[in-house]
Amino acid sequence: MESNQANPSILCSPEGSQRTLYPYVTGTSVVALKYKDGILMAADMGGSYGSTLRYKSVERMKPIGKHSLLGASGEISDFQELLKYLDELVLYDNMWDDGNSLGPKEIHNYLTRVMYNRRNKFNPLWNSLVLGGVKNGEKYLGMVSMIGVNFEDNHVATGFGNHLARPILRDEWREDLSFEEGVKLLEKCMRVLLYRDRSAVNKLQIAKITGEGITISQPYSLKTFWGFSAFQNPTAGAEGSW
């Protein structure tokens, strides 16, 4: 009789193990750039559940070890899983107690392998990651996508940031930006994202990583301007349209 059998479709079917099919709670873009003393990274604190802005205090940037900073967009639970893996990795490295520590290049490589292998098993970690760090005076900024595409560049962005922030960065980034100039440039990008990305929240953090260490700022908001006179009565000439 079939009375005591558990539902067979989940346990015995070939797709018994469940895999990530679509993301649920997502974070939007992360933007980062290299500046004179290290790396600057910015991300807002929103976690959207589909089209609702459900969580507004999600920290999407975390320090890894002594030398690196990881920012993630995409599924938040997969980001938390990655932090667990990285925690084990850093702990294992510390236990050697040999004076060496994992630098950003090594962490970037590890993340690439993890993401690519998960994608090959058709069970991806649904994230786009930005990894920045400074070790022995060398600045490093790289990106890994959810299918394992990885590269290194002077400025990176994930998600919508690719379309809206990278054109600005390609135009205005230069070597040897000072801290204030870098923050101003990042804020410019985040402001455009706030205007034009529907899943952006006006509560962001900016993180700085230099040879001295890692600081993640307190959350703050950007000033926006909505007072163009053309927005006041836009359809004065064309009744019935927007």
Added chain:
Amino acid sequence: MSKLAMDVPPKGGFSFDLCKRNAMLAKDGVQLPPFRKTGTTIVGLIYQDGVVLGADTRATEGPIVADKNCEKIHYLAPNIYCCGAGTAADTEAVTDMVSAQLQLHRYHTGRESRVVTALTYLKRHLFSYQGHVSAALVLGGVDFTGPHLHTIYPHGSTDTLPYATMGSGSLAAMAIFESKYKEGLTRDEGVQLVTEAICAGIFNDLGSGSNVDICVITKGSKEYLRNHLQPNPRTYVTPKEYTFSKKTEVLSTLVTTLKERVEVVEAGDKMEE
């Protein structure tokens, strides 16, 4: 009783008669011919005296660049111009048609065309085709009520904006506008901002490229600056001329004039009817 064949008056809107046949053909493996799209960056902005429109000049057919220097800013009226993105044939045809309708309207009313008139003609046409006429337009002009800038989407909805971008490069161009637009721009600042926005589209979007076209419209005048900026010139042109191998030698020349073979008779017979 004989069947009366009634002439049903043609109804407006899209005729879906051929859709079933197209679906059947697609099932049998017949591919629709590819259409040439203008994967594009088009922008417009209002400055203190009028409107500046800008466009790139690349027309693509899938992954190939079909036309390196096409014109995407179309004439509608002496004081109204329209940039078009989407299917090239659709934008050309729809702007040509509305331009003719506007001229007839000008003769009928005896007045300069208004931008909202062009807007209404375009949106009514596009809506009646339910988005199948794939034309996304940035319409700008100056009439006696002032400068106007509108965007029109393929399904027929419109927006009225101080600055607007459309096409595949619209996000790159909008990023520039959102970070640098302010009110009360002068003509040179407006042209500079539009050029920067189109260049952002040209260099960051694969569907846009080649040169920048600009059109400045003010009360009573317009300037169409075709290829205002050419940031993608041919980088290598061979300095030597092409050399051809030695031609056949001419040994001798003999010229014979043609004789006249027609004799014109003064008083000929009349042609028989």
